[in-house]
Amino acid sequence: MNWLKYALKRLLMLIPVIIAVTFVLFVILSFAPGDVARIILGDDATQEQVAALRHEMGLDQPLLVRYVNYMIDVLHFDFGTSWISGYDILPEFARRLPYTLLVTTLSVLFAVGVGIPLGIASAIKQHSLLDYGSTFLVMLLASMPAFWLGTLCQILFCLTLRWLPVSGVGSWQHYILPSIILGASTLATMIRMSRTSMLDVIKMDYIRTARAKGASEQKILYHHAMRNSLIPVVTQIGISFAGGIGGAVVTENIFAIPGIGAMLINAVKGRDVPVVMGTIIFVTIIVGVINLIVDLICAVVDPRIDFAA
Amino acid sequence: MENNLLEVEKLNVEYITDDAIVYALNDFSLNVKPGEKMGLVGETGAGKTTLALSILRLLPQKVGKIVSGSIKYAGENILEKPESYMLSLRGRRISMIFQDPMTSLNPVKTVGDQVLEVLDLHFPQLSKEEKNKKVDDMFQMVGIPCSRKNEYPHQFSGGMKQRIVIAMALIAEPELLLADEPTTALDVTIQAQILDLMKELKQKFNSAVILITHDLGVVAEFCDSVAVVYGGRVVELGKVEDIFLRDRKHPYTSGLINCIPDLSSTTPRLHPIPGRMIDPRVKVEGCCFANRCPHCMDICKRKTPEMIYENGHGIACHLFSEQEGK
């Protein structure tokens, strides 16, 4: 199986990336000022107590040693504990991740499901009312901050009209608005990409060949243009997913979804280094795997992609 | 003449772009008989491809426009027919080979499927086995092993791709084949192979062919008759032998023939036609070749010369119409 070999190779290639990412993050986070031990123990602790804790946490060792120790722990699935709240990072992360993944996935599905058909339709009916309408929508969605759109929609649909629950999780209705808000900018990208891609494809020589064969416009669209126009769009889905996980932090904040976003924001504000570190490593791995899946899908759509190469 | 397969009558085609109108074809007239192999010769930009696309009614939408004139195919004016009529014509009765085989095949469909598609579109009554048999035969004929049917275009070389395009164009055994510079984009050795293939297929299929080229050598080898095109018009029309051997020629045709390097001659230089082709964005009065013509007269700049026939050989030039007039 060529693709399996390729997938394994890509997963192996993820390892050096993770090592590089963690190292870069480790260096960046080592700049965090202030004495962590002091923060943990509070102002009342004596100098000796602080020094003892520093020694216990390994903070008095050189950066490289600390990095190697950290990586050894990580290999044992030990991401340490939160400096501030003391919880174990891995189980906490595992508990919160499903919410984030669910909202992000739903948002991408929403953007893909609405964006691709709309983009393709506006390409086919170029210069029509639909085309202008969707171009306008793209302009709006691409320049609206998600937190603003989210706040306004929450006020309108949840507080004033009471159509949807305001915040939290619990029922499927809770996920509707967050997914749409998080997917809004991805939707703009999807409409735009599929429209441009379709317009490029219709100009291709092989579409003219298909016309010269006597294929109807409908057949040309479904049998010749569609699949070709999806190739660049599929690649974009992977990129959008990564962006979506970043954006989820904001969306989760607005709608009080207990995903990794809240955990991360608190950690950033409290300078909780191990939590920030662990979260970003995880997200990087997830993004890497998603990009791999997207590349595999790409190969299904585009026969020119050769895994052997 | 009633038995013409194709009659193009005073066709005018324009391309409307952002900053100009391009007059691609001007009062273009041409007849093709069933089975006739007609060469369409002229420089790049003379309007040859535009003619082929007009016959299929495949001019770029919103840009290319047929302004006036008529195209009669098998006695019917196809410009007045609905699109559905054109669908039944394209690929079945008229098919086309495009210039660049590298881009004219769909990259995400197997070559076998792309050839088969023509049969699916136009011969729904055939069974799957019959269709596959036909595709296999066709692949054989154009010299591609049937085992490669399930491969994708990127796995083939340029010459092989052109063979596939030819297979696609001929599988429905059309009455008219429009071949738009089928060898130009290929290496010289491959060009010869494709030309040989086309000559071989010419015997097997009785289609009429309009071979668009700028290569008079190709025309001499392949065609029965020639139309020389310049500035969107036919300036000379006749049998291949006549064009090459007759003394009375349109000055542009003489120019074209003089451009062919002659190895036996002792003259050390080529004889290019002086000047450049007229700007197609300007509608010309008079003869479109006047600015480059060595025999240009006063009348040439005022009046567009009519096509004058002599023993079935047509020339549109005042040099000869004046003599006729006397």
Added chain:
Amino acid sequence: MLRKKKKPLSEYSSWELVGYRFRKNKLAMLGVFMFMFILLVTLFAPLFVPYEKVIEQNVVDKLQGPSSKYIFGTDELGRDLFARVLYGGRVSLLCGLAIIGIAFVFGAIIGGIAGFVGGKVDTILMRIVDALMAVPSALLAMAIITALGNGVWKLVIALSIAQVSRFARTVRSSVLTLRNMEYIEAAKCYGSSSFRTIIKHILPNGIGPIVVAATLTLGAVILSISSMGYLGLGVASPTPEWGTIISENKVNIRYYPYLGIIPGLCIMLTVMAVNFIGDGLRDAFDPKSKN
């Protein structure tokens, strides 16, 4: 329609053509106009309203709707929203421009070295860039904020670092495409030094995609600044910033919608203007991409 021009298009130089196509693009010109307007108004904010108004609290006048006294109304502490939005725009816009500038310079240096020197240097630099790009840029910025803490300049540094990798990539690929072109070879044949080659030949021709990337990234960066502000990272209250303004008025927006709508519209219009300019530039540099 044939239009009368002093010079036919065919005689334009490539730079003139880019300018001509850009000026012909109505949305792009609208974008330039909008952006210049917003930039000038925020830069010359002291002409309209003194800075004290930003922090001055008039509890008596709290939560007043837009009026002649308070053009944009007041918030729950009675602060003038007009002043806050105007001075907040300075943070959003100037930080955005600074971030793009910093990311551009460092990206150009890293990408230029990688593309031009090639070999091991290229491999190492690009591995680092790949690693940075593997992290969603919002999260990378948050990690840097964790290290540096809150503050306008710290936010600028964080978002710049988060964008550098993207610029380095773009610059490197521009350099690589152009490096192998024949006219560069020709320049080398004249005995042009490497530095001269970069300045005279690679820069003017490779600048198109980089300028386009910079403009389109500016829009994204302005959005990031305000998102960070909304989350309470980076710019902290009472320093006004469009995102923080919305965040601090969150509870009042339902009954006093102007508190949310006005700063939000400011962000949207600014980003839109920048995107129009970016799209216009892209179409002007590469007319083939235009539909």
